[in-house]
Amino acid sequence: MSNLILSPIKEMEIRASKISGVVSLAQGVADFDTPECIKRCAIEHIQNGDVAKYSLSPGIMELREVLEVDLAKKGIYYDFESEIIITAGAIEAITATLLTILNDGDEVLIPDPTYTSYQEAIKNAKGVPKFVPLSEKDGWSFDENKLERNITSKTRAILFCNPNNPTGTIYSKGQLMKILEIAEKNNLYVLADEVYRDFVYDNQDFYSIGNFSKFRNRIIYIFSFSKSYSMTGWRVGFLATEQSLAQKILVRHDVLVTCAPVVSQWSALAAIEMADEDMQHFKEMFNERRDLICSHLDGMRDWLIYQKPSSAYFVFPKFTKKLVEALENDRAIKNYDTKDYQEKSLSWKLALNLLYEAKIAVVPGRAFGKTGENHIRMCFGRSSEDILKVLVRMKDYFDKKYR
Amino acid sequence: MKKIFKFVIERYLKLLTKIILWRHNPLIVAVAGSTNKTFIKDQILAELKNEEKVRGNPRSFNTEIGLPLAVLFLPSGYSSIFKWVDVLLAGTYISVFKRNFPRILVLEMGVQRKGDIKYLLSIIKPKMVVISDIGGNFSDNKNVIDEEMARLVSAIPSEGKVILNMDHDRVKNLEKYCRAPIIFYGKNKKADVRIKNVRNNSNGQTFDLELSGRKSHLETDLFGLHNIHSLTAARVVTSEIRKKTKSKTKIKTKNVKKKRN
Numbered sequence: 159m160s161n162l163i164l165s166p167i168k169e170m171e172i173r174a175s176k177i178s179g180v181v182s183l184a185q186g187v188a189d190f191d192t193p194e195c196i197k198r199c200a201i202e203h204i205q206n207g208d209v210a211k212y213s214l215s216p217g218i219m220e221l222r223e224v225l226e227v228d229l230a231k232k233g234i235y236y237d238f239e240s241e242i243i244i245t246a247g248a249i250e251a252i253t254a255t256l257l258t259i260l261n262d263g264d265e266v267l268i269p270d271p272t273y274t275s276y277q278e279a280i281k282n283a284k285g286v287p288k289f290v291p292l293s294e295k296d297g298w299s300f301d302e303n304k305l306e307r308n309i310t311s312k313t314r315a316i317l318f319c320n321p322n323n324p325t326g327t328i329y330s331k332g333q334l335m336k337i338l339e340i341a342e343k344n345n346l347y348v349l350a351d352e353v354y355r356d357f358v359y360d361n362q363d364f365y366s367i368g369n370f371s372k373f374r375n376r377i378i379y380i381f382s383f384s385k386s387y388s389m390t391g392w393r394v395g396f397l398a399t400e401q402s403l404a405q406k407i408l409v410r411h412d413v414l415v416t417c418a419p420v421v422s423q424w425s426a427l428a429a430i431e432m433a434d435e436d437m438q439h440f441k442e443m444f445n446e447r448r449d450l451i452c453s454h455l456d457g458m459r460d461w462l463i464y465q466k467p468s469s470a471y472f473v474f475p476k477f478t479k480k481l482v483e484a485l486e487n488d489r490a491i492k493n494y495d496t497k498d499y500q501e502k503s504l505s506w507k508l509a510l511n512l513l514y515e516a517k518i519a520v521v522p523g524r525a526f527g528k529t530g531e532n533h534i535r536m537c538f539g540r541s542s543e544d545i546l547k548v549l550v551r552m553k554d555y556f557d558k559k560y561r
Numbered sequence: 562m563k564k565i566f567k568f569v570i571e572r573y574l575k576l577l578t579k580i581i582l583w584r585h586n587p588l589i590v591a592v593a594g595s596t597n598k599t600f601i602k603d604q605i606l607a608e609l610k611n612e613e614k615v616r617g618n619p620r621s622f623n624t625e626i627g628l629p630l631a632v633l634f635l636p637s638g639y640s641s642i643f644k645w646v647d648v649l650l651a652g653t654y655i656s657v658f659k660r661n662f663p664r665i666l667v668l669e670m671g672v673q674r675k676g677d678i679k680y681l682l683s684i685i686k687p688k689m690v691v692i693s694d695i696g697g698n699f700s701d702n703k704n705v706i707d708e709e710m711a712r713l714v715s716a717i718p719s720e721g722k723v724i725l726n727m728d729h730d731r732v733k734n735l736e737k738y739c740r741a742p743i744i745f746y747g748k749n750k751k752a753d754v755r756i757k758n759v760r761n762n763s764n765g766q767t768f769d770l771e772l773s774g775r776k777s778h779l780e781t782d783l784f785g786l787h788n789i790h791s792l793t794a795a796r797v798v799t800s801e802i803r804k805k806t807k808s809k810t811k812i813k814t815k816n817v818k819k820k821r822n
Contacts (some may be wrong), residue, residue: 160797198640206674208673219596219696220596221596223596223599225595226785227599227600230783235765235782235783235784236784236785237783237784237785237788238596238785238787239785239786239787241784241785241787264563352651371763371764371765371782372763373763374763375763401784
């Protein structure tokens, strides 16, 4: 039997879907529809009969070519013919890669906290996820010593997302260089999921792993159209890596999905060519919502403290000592049809209390790793109205229950 | 209604384009093939920008409406009737009255289905064509694209030039449809313009090129043979344009690092 568990993010959404009147900031989904130009292009290709058949396994050439050009503008160089594969979202790119590079029992280092599905994707490939705690006090940065200490003879790869989900922080150029040097020294692959790369605020510099061409033989660059173009439902992304590895991953990709949905591939092409303004608009709106959520969290300092996120659309507040003590004495979780590990976790306790008592959905920090315990993740990609509703209900809840 | 509107725009733009091309008679270079069109076109434009009055089409402007817009140098009205009225009025002025026009047009020609080339050739008459590669996305449209490409090369007059990638079988096979002289490029030993000594490193690729009896060593930070093919194709085209326009500027064949941006 599989030891995989459903992503806690999805579990929260499923639980929330069964309760009337819940407002969710759980799953990382923006409230925007896909831009009109993308939808128009999709309709045109459907009507022209372009989408009924499989594409070539690596994806339609038109999209791969445009991606090569687009990446080159960012200083990232890959050959579209042999090094770029269109996938069914980033998670399929990660899954296909892990299935390719891992043998049973191989270890993959992942930051703690990080995106919940990475653990299950590694286990799915018969690998073992090993958490490397990030340093919260240093802006959730990688500690290179901890990273090196966790490397064993079985370590095969390092997998992370940059900007990081759930912390909304970015890794500096220096940190990325260190990670790559450690990978080079220990012959590891580096998988970098840059799905939030287009949402970096305050004019901060963002360095992509793909910019370090010296290490291209061990880098797997991963991107999804889901967030940048509000296309989570279209399931389309891509990976880029050196050609000999790309050709091996292609075999796994073919086994998994044959090809990414063809209508989504044409739509992704339209996104790159036409939807830049829409993406910029999303970014501006997220920036405003970031300020909104942070200003309201400021009013809950008795319970939650946070670091202002510099990217993505998540804030990851930490419980104050007062809230920790209150939750330790709270037994309400017994009523919520939970598993042992959930009952032992304060972040699960709070998330479930908020869901069943305040009718708001957030994600327990424990879902992202041990270091995420005593935190919750809130998505500010949702509408301002929903964000406000959640914050008002949350404050009321804290005031009534724990004050 | 929408179909009628589109039909009217297509026909009017076609008329305006024919008028402007008749008035100015520029040298038209068509860049065709399944991929790499934009890169080849951009390279040609970059190499000629300081010596010739030259213009190309934006990437997505290579269809029935896009190509006339590119020739007239106008934006699309997208789905707005009002914007289209503006576009057509501006187009009328440019086509009938405007005096300045480029001497050379480098135009991508996109093919997706049967009849595309016939329609595009009813608007423009290229004197030179370069075809980079032919590769279908679906197995059942291979013949259609080959037929369209054959139609394109056969339309180039005998005083023109057809530039073909000899390393691609389906491109090489177009030879039998050509009236105009052919220049083959590629790694193939029989190619007129030969690519040699392709090497990869973490910074990109290096290669040697033999063009018009001169050898040059080139570097690019782009990966993949298709980029070397594209750089070569652009070199061949610019060399031929210079011969045709009797430009005094000699082709530069020293070490040049090519960057996409």
